[in-house]
Amino acid sequence: MKQNIINKIWDHHVVQNKPGFPTTLYIDRILLHEVTSAQAFAELKKRNIPIRNKDHLLATIDHSIPTDKNRAVIADEIARTQVDTLRRNCQETGVTIYDIESSHQGIVHVVGPELGFTLPGTTIICGDSHTSTHGAFGALAFGVGTSEITHAMASSCILQSKPKTFKVEFTGKPSKYFTAKDAILKLISVIGIGGGQGCVIEYVGEYIRELSMEGRMTICNMSIECGARAGLVAPDATTFAYLEGREYAPKGAAWEKAKTEWLKLVSDADADYDQSITIDLTDAAPMLTWGINPEHAIAINETVPGLDSGSDKSTLEKAYAYTGLHAGQNLAGISVDYVFVGSCTNGRIEDLRAVASILDGRKVAPHVTMYIVPGSEQVLAQAKAEGLDKIFAAAGADFRMPGCSMCLAMNPDKVPEGKRCVSTSNRNFIGRQGPNSITHLASPQTAAASAVLGYVASEGDL
Amino acid sequence: MEKFDTFNSKVIPVDLDNVDTDMIIPAQHLKSVSKEGFGEHLFSNLRQMYPDFILNRPEYSTGQILLSKSNFGCGSSREHAAWAIQQYGIKAVVCSSFGDIFFNNSAKNGLLLITLPEETINKWLALSLADSTLTMNINLEHQTISFAGETFSFNYDEFRKHCLLKGLDDLDYLLSQTADISAYESTRSI
Numbered sequence: 001m002k003q004n005i006i007n008k009i010w011d012h013h014v015v016q017n018k019p020g021f022p023t024t025l026y027i028d029r030i031l032l033h034e035v036t037s038a039q040a041f042a043e044l045k046k047r048n049i050p051i052r053n054k055d056h057l058l059a060t061i062d063h064s065i066p067t068d069k070n071r072a073v074i075a076d077e078i079a080r081t082q083v084d085t086l087r088r089n090c091q092e093t094g095v096t097i098y099d100i101e102s103s104h105q106g107i108v109h110v111v112g113p114e115l116g117f118t119l120p121g122t123t124i125i126c127g128d129s130h131t132s133t134h135g136a137f138g139a140l141a142f143g144v145g146t147s148e149i150t151h152a153m154a155s156s157c158i159l160q161s162k163p164k165t166f167k168v169e170f171t172g173k174p175s176k177y178f179t180a181k182d183a184i185l186k187l188i189s190v191i192g193i194g195g196g197q198g199c200v201i202e203y204v205g206e207y208i209r210e211l212s213m214e215g216r217m218t219i220c221n222m223s224i225e226c227g228a229r230a231g232l233v234a235p236d237a238t239t240f241a242y243l244e245g246r247e248y249a250p251k252g253a254a255w256e257k258a259k260t261e262w263l264k265l266v267s268d269a270d271a272d273y274d275q276s277i278t279i280d281l282t283d284a285a286p287m288l289t290w291g292i293n294p295e296h297a298i299a300i301n302e303t304v305p306g307l308d309s310g311s312d313k314s315t316l317e318k319a320y321a322y323t324g325l326h327a328g329q330n331l332a333g334i335s336v337d338y339v340f341v342g343s344c345t346n347g348r349i350e351d352l353r354a355v356a357s358i359l360d361g362r363k364v365a366p367h368v369t370m371y372i373v374p375g376s377e378q379v380l381a382q383a384k385a386e387g388l389d390k391i392f393a394a395a396g397a398d399f400r401m402p403g404c405s406m407c408l409a410m411n412p413d414k415v416p417e418g419k420r421c422v423s424t425s426n427r428n429f430i431g432r433q434g435p436n437s438i439t440h441l442a443s444p445q446t447a448a449a450s451a452v453l454g455y456v457a458s459e460g461d462l
Numbered sequence: 463m464e465k466f467d468t469f470n471s472k473v474i475p476v477d478l479d480n481v482d483t484d485m486i487i488p489a490q491h492l493k494s495v496s497k498e499g500f501g502e503h504l505f506s507n508l509r510q511m512y513p514d515f516i517l518n519r520p521e522y523s524t525g526q527i528l529l530s531k532s533n534f535g536c537g538s539s540r541e542h543a544a545w546a547i548q549q550y551g552i553k554a555v556v557c558s559s560f561g562d563i564f565f566n567n568s569a570k571n572g573l574l575l576i577t578l579p580e581e582t583i584n585k586w587l588a589l590s591l592a593d594s595t596l597t598m599n600i601n602l603e604h605q606t607i608s609f610a611g612e613t614f615s616f617n618y619d620e621f622r623k624h625c626l627l628k629g630l631d632d633l634d635y636l637l638s639q640t641a642d643i644s645a646y647e648s649t650r651s652i
Contacts, residue, residue, distance in 0.1 A: 026647075063492075085495045129563060143563055145541030145566065147541060147571065147632070148566065150633065158636075159636065193480050193536060194533035224537070315478060315480060408489045409489050427484065431484070
């Protein structure tokens with residue numbers, strides 16, 4: 001039978017499949033962070049159940065920590081308890097943790113790939129919906145709640161229903177300043193934030209094949225924003241070139257053997273999918289969100305849509321009121337207060353290089369506060385080695401320490417009330433970056449250009 | 463886990479599509495290391511921003527059934543959303559569709575999610591918004607839901623129903639498969 005890659009990986013991980021029961025699915029990798037793991041460790045301790053495979057686990061600290069130079073000191077007592085609890089849990093159980101000062105701390109979805117812990121053909125879970133990021137390597141990776149983390153820690157398995165499969169093909173050659181972030185925003189704007197519900201997406205097409213691993217991660221990362229459980233890209237030479245030599249990647253003969261296996265991880269020609277769509281990117285322009293969820297995305301040369309645009313009307317009305325924008329308005333030219341470059345969507349070295357190339361020899365507009373937050377200590381070290389930190393400093397941007405930072409308003413980095421932020425993160429929900437803050441999601445390039453000009457603009461406007 | 467019984471309750475109508483888990487429980491309330499204390503923060507940002515938000519209206523705020531539209535629980539994977547809804551006192555959420563992760567998280571905590579056709583949801587939302595005293599009846603064993611003189615049967619996963627009715631937990635079920643898991647592991651190379 002002709003199979004797609006999603007079903008191949010799924011079938012390979014089925015431990016038990018009894019009629020009338022959910023599938024018992026084997027989980028190869030469990031990533032942990034401080035926010036969604038404490039209750040899992042506590043449950044296992046309470047029930048006196050050991051961790052089945054410790055080497056399947058890897059922990060780091062990202063959501064709750066500050067990103068200033070003095071980040072070891074966490075002023076918020078509850079956040080400090082949360083971080084200390086993860087440290088203690090890892091110490092007591094022998095789970096590997098990459099703490100601050102470890103040179104590998106960072107956002108869990110940046111750290112997993114850069115350590116080579118994320119590998120093609122594996123199943124990966126984490127208590128974070130952006131676990132879909134790891135699908136860029138041809139892994140079946142998805143976010144789960146704390147209960148399923150507990151289950152996987154105890155049994156290396158979770159109970160799942162088989163997902164539907166969804167083929168998304170990007171065709172055509174976009175305009176010069178169009179990036180992977182723009183491609184995923186365009187998809188979400190077309191299919192809506194529930195458009196991928198119940199599905200795992202496979203991204204295909206020339207555009208995907210030519211993307212770097214960073215670009216593929218940006219796309220897979222935001223699969224959840226159209227409601228998909230996961231998104232993935234079949235592994236190829238680009239995947240292998242990224243992984244070779246990384247800490248947890250196989251070495252020597254094992255590497256050659258693994259590559260042979262991974263090359264089989266492609267969808268058969270004419271494989272069936274439950275759904276498919278083609279997104280034509282010909283001459284497409286950079287995208288931004290204008291409203292209060294990621295489906296409210298438009299090209300920078302388009303205007304804010306009206307009530308008849310097909311989105312839920314009551315949500316559109318809330319969006320106009322919340323963002324202070326009205327139907328027919330241009331986004332380009334709207335004054336910006338904050339710019340945030342970072343997050344598991346766009347906090348990688350390639351993103352920082354793109355921002356540096358724009359900021360080099362330019363200044364951030366005086367009324368704009370710009371945060372540039374590397375996704376990990378490795379990204380930070382690389383940026384420094386390339387002198388990007390000096391470019392950021394000279395431009396007047398605040399180059400900070402690794403963490404989730406301003407993406408989700410649960411650490412000290414927040415967009416103040418009433419302020420407007422162009423952000424490279426993944427959600428523009430009401431209050432996401434701080435109570436009553438306004439978020440416009442965009443690529444690092446668009447964020448940097450907006451920082452320099454002080455208003456919403458794309459790189460082409462410089 | 464608490465057993466699920468048939469019950470009658472007033473309804474909390476949340477007339478929105480795509481209610482995300484950031485709305486249900488904003489990130490600033492996720493710092494606890496226990497599973498308790500989330501109920502009081504249910505929809506806290508919306509309650510602060512919109513004085514007429516449904517949970518701020520005493521005639522609705524004591525309902526044990528939440529009624530909303532499509533893609534409820536989309537976004538962040540935080541299981542705290544299911545915990546917050548339950549700890550507030552809500553036993554069931556009735557919508558036209560749910561976000562996948564939220565759907566799984568709810569089942570694992572004994573929060574009953576019922577999917578009904580969009581048309582019915584819209585009609586019931588309007589009725590409930592017009593009259594806060596109307597009550598809904600849910601019978602899980604017979605898989606029926608009744609409101610304003612109408613009764614529908616709803617689909618429910620047999621395994622989930624079994625777990626909810628007996629108060630059983632997924633982990634016990636998984637651990638009963640240890641021999642199969644070991645056999646599977648012996649065939650793997652990664």
